[in-house]
Amino acid sequence: MSHNKAISQILSLDPVRTSLASEDPEVNAWNADVLDQVVQRAIRTFPKTPSKLDLQEYRSLSERANLLSKHFEERSPEYTRLAGHIAELRELIGPFEIERAEAAEDLFNHPLTQFIMEFDGTFDETMVPKLRLQLIQYMRKCLIPVILESDSKSDRKKLHALLMQLTYIGKAFDHFDLDGSFEDAFRDGLKQFLFKGVTSHHIYQNLLRFPKGFSEVASEKEKEKVARAIAAFVQYKLAPFLRDLDVQPSYEEIETITRNLRLFNHNLLKPSIQTLESFL
Known part of the structure; x- marks a missing residue:
């Protein structure tokens, strides 16, 4: 979607400092119509399986357009069509947002998450081989996918706490990790977390x-x-x-x-x- 010049221009506008609304009714109508056309085009071109970059841009467009549209609503109630199209775009994004939120919620409610967060260094050595394998699968199938998709500060704070506890567990289980699989899975998760911090910077x-x-x-x-x-x-x-x-x-x-x-x-x-x- 980033190849669309009109969308890129709207994303570059700061709604706090920029107002598309004007005292001139004709200019007002023109600007509102242009913004509405961009939103409608985004609706028409919304992919069935949007990439992370697509979702990020569509989400940014809906938020930016919503803030800009309020400038028109303050002057006249006739711009409800624009608000309706913005709501329609948000509805398209919604299911993907819910899917991502549910994955994070499932992770934070996972029984192994509770074990990790409550780990105090004491454990039954006879249980370690099985637990180690479970934690490796947990990191690869549950933790890392959420790390890759998580954008909220609250989720990243929880993920950071999880990784800190996994560091503690890794040290405790070190002499059981003969093939280094636990360390590899943890290191992969940590790298993805740090890289996500870079791309969200x-x-x-x-x-x-x-x-x-x-x-x-x-x-x-x-x-x-x-x-x-x-x-x-x-x-x-x-x-x-x-x-x-x-x-x-x-x-x-x-x-x-x-x-x-x-x-x-x-x-x-x-x-x-x-x-x-x-x-x-």
């Missing part, structure tokens, strides 16, 4: 929807400050994961970020662009 998210006019309106001092922050983020947070075969960076997202950095066109970002290009 505000710099990463801003780079996906970098405002195209920024370079023209920002001062040289401001552009340099932003470029330094981006360069540090790419070098120290993002780049290590691009070379890690255990995680799967989104080719589409890295391509979008690289393209946006080229548009920014700052000398400080040349090494970052080269790093990202080496992944593509």
Whole structure:
């Protein structure tokens, strides 16, 4: 969906600082109609099995459009059609949001989750071989899928606590883990959690929807400050994961970020662009 220029432009608008509503009724009607057409197009092109990036963009569009539409509603009640289409888009997204929420709820209510969170270092050694295998399956089939899909801060806080306790359990079970399977499963989960932290970072998210006019309106001092922050983020947070075969960076997202950095066109970002290009 990111190839749609109109959608990208709406996602780049800040609803707090930007109002599409106008004192001029004709301008008002025009802007509302344009926004409505974009939302309707999103409804028509909504895929049967949206990717994570698709869901993220559709969710952002519905939230951004909803906030922008309130500017029109404050001036006139005649823009209910726009509100109706935004509600329709949210209904399309809803089942996928519920599915993701249910997976997280199932994980946090899982009997092994309770065991992990209550583990105090005491255990029956005769039970460890079976428990170790159960925990490996738990990490691979329950924990990691939720890590990959989780966006909320509350869920990430719970996942962080789970991983901390699994570190504790891993140390306690270390001499039982002869083939290293427990450590491998835990390390995979930890890497996915850390990488998810990178892709949900505000710099990463801003780079996906970098405002195209920024370079023209920002001062040289401001552009340099932003470029330094981006360069540090790419070098120290993002780049290590691009070379890690255990995680799967989104080719589409890295391509979008690289393209946006080229548009920014700052000398400080040349090494970052080269790093990202080496992944593509």
